[in-house]
Amino acid sequence: MLPWRRLHGLLRPVLGAPSCAELNRRPCRTSGWFSTRSLSSGKPLRRDIFKGNKKAAEALPGSSWTPFEINPGLPPEMSDIVIVGGGVVGWSIAYWLKKKESRRGGVRVVVVERDPTYSRASTVLSAGGIRQQFSLPENIHLSLASADFMRNINEHLGVLNEDPVDLQFNHSGYLFLASEGVAHIMEENYKTQSDAGAKVRLLSASQLKHKFPWINTDGVVLASYGLENEGWLDPWMLLNAFRRKALSMGVIQCHGEVTDFKYSIQVLRNADGEEVTLKSVKSVKVQMPNSLEYQPVECAIVVNAAGAFSGKLTEMLEVGVGYGMNEIPLPVEPRKRFVFVVHCPDGPGLDSPFLIDYSGVYFRREGLGGNYICGASPEESKEPDVGDLEVDHQFFEENVWPSLASRVPAFEKLKVCSSWAGFYDYNTFDQNGIIGLHPNIRNMYLATGFSGHGLQHSPAVGRAVAELILNGKYQTLDLSAFSFRRIMKQEPVMERNIV
Amino acid sequence: MAANMSACLLALHRCCQYPALALVARRQWSSSPAPPPLHRRLLLFLTQQYSDIEMLISWSSRRTRKQLHKKNVYYGYTESFYGRDVASAYFVLRMKGTFRYVGQSEWYGADQRNKLGLFEDWEFLNYKERQLEEVDLSDTEINYTGLSNIEVQRSLKTLKVSHCPEVDDWFLEKLHIFEDTLEELDISHCPRITIGGLAALRNLKGLKRLNVSSLAKISNPGLVIILLEEMLPQCDITATGYKLDLDPVMDNEEEEEEEEMEKEKNLFQRWR
């Protein structure tokens, strides 16, 4: 790469500008970018100057300062695929793209992440749960496929000569409780889940009491309990495993923020004579952290895996304004969710599954020291402000604790030891993932909007997106129900088990 | 030249695999990160230098995995000819395990020299409707997939899988299939079991005896045993091989000796 960069100037007139649109060909490194070169492309020149001054610079006191910052994290000027967002979904897609490429180094993949500490990323702020207890067959199959992936995690993500991956998976199951009003829905869901191959069992109130004596069953008429492939894991471990493996396979990571796109617009007319705009992204502008430097990365395909901020990312393409008046914006926005860590020595201990009450309150064990994490989703009208990640402790007192303590009397005595907040990548349209192309953008694939179950689906979603990109269609799991088309047609596919 | 070299490397790698397997169990509790042994460092160096060696190694590990899968694969063929119970029995014998039928006191097992020794006349093929009551698969390569071969044994009371390198948390989770009958479970010395899998044993409410000795990945055994006892109140839990005072790290040598003794005892029990 480096010598090539230096040659860049020389080769320019000879090679011209080959197209970069085809995948699976040697990634082309000469570019058609010359007219819009930015500051950063003067890198070879800069390096020479730097070299010449090196001695002088070293001679100066406090010589670590140079007028030209050499930024090692600068992305390449060109890539076949740019993945925006280095959360678990982004890295999973990167891994699967590399896994499925037809020959080594066939596709060049760059992952752009603005925050290497992941301080606001949903992945590391999640509760880490995985379950099969959904109402939509697609979601159940996604979970089953992901559980299968996790069972064989070291076959997929093991790296030669490195420690094996340990997800710290807790096989404790999920327990959903239903009141009289919603019991029939639970029964329907149970049927769908069993048909899909999930191992779930329905329990009556007395069976529930027998199996989990510490639960107060007042108001519960039915419970469903997952026997296999359910529990929780350490999200960091999964994220890191994906990242480590993808990097070992040649994915390029870059720390910077995508702040803009360069794109072209085509205006077409459909059969009814309506104007339809078709945008196509030419390059992604990556702003380097703590500096004014930026690098445009020319690419054939962009993947939007920016989680809660994916709606914002598509806004940069001016979807729904100006030319694109008729376009439908991506209905994904951040919604703040609080998680409280409580200490309760008399709690249910090792016996406790991931319990989800019909009131919306959930809890699970955290570690072995008598700690539990719990939370609930606020009412639609009382969504907290998403400007920051501050925790509203009032919320625990008013909305979480009362239901929690009435369900599990042991929780009447507890101590809140810490808390945090994270953003759901909330799909306001129907609370399900949006996977595939945006109808008005020719080369932006979406993988977002998972509304609180993205972590557990990430392995299977990554595979699905890689199939879409490299094979042009789904090959293992058909997820066409999650395409953007449903939003255009205004036909929501609702998931009933949203926590 | 290259072919020659890769051939001898492959041989080298094969030699290295066995000690490596034996090391797995002990690696976790070595307190100071000792540098990896020479052969591993050499392999690491070579894989960094030549990508074909990396290919070779990943190919060979893929092959090992495939073999493992083959051993554990579902015995559908046997089942279609002889029925489910015979298929289960055959699977246990092929894994070099032993078993006892319901209502019999005799144990059946494969002899190491004489592969299916006790069954030269394939006598068990006639026991079509006989269910297994006790199965000892200790020291075998059974894994999650293999469990599906004995899943149909609705009278299984005892399952022993101690010293099994492939028994992991997912395996434990699947044991709920025996929840109505299982009374005794031995998962001691399984290097891959963690607390995350032990939590899944809550589904085995009928369990009377549980052996969780010397699980290498349990970092605070004292607490774990108390929690297990809380979770399974009617169950008698055996947990040896842990130093329950101050530090949970085991003395390697002592452990080794103990392991040897344990192994001998097992062998003795099996071939008695």
Ligand SMILES: Cc1cc2nc3c(=O)[nH]c(=O)nc-3n(C[C@H](O)[C@H](O)[C@H](O)COP(=O)(O)OP(=O)(O)OC[C@H]3O[C@@H](n4cnc5c(N)ncnc54)[C@H](O)[C@@H]3O)c2cc1C
């Ligand atoms: C409190 C809470 C509990 C949860 N519990 C569960 C659970 O139990 N089970 C489950 O499966 N899921 C759960 N989730 C949901 C899950 O965390 C998310 O669905 C999942 O992590 C989404 O992953 P992601 O990679 O899409 O998003 P993220 O992890 O948010 O990653 C997106 C990344 O993109 C980066 N980014 C954004 N914009 C840009 C830009 N312009 N340029 C560069 N980088 C950018 C961000 O910095 C971020 O790191 C929970 C979420 C929360 C908040």
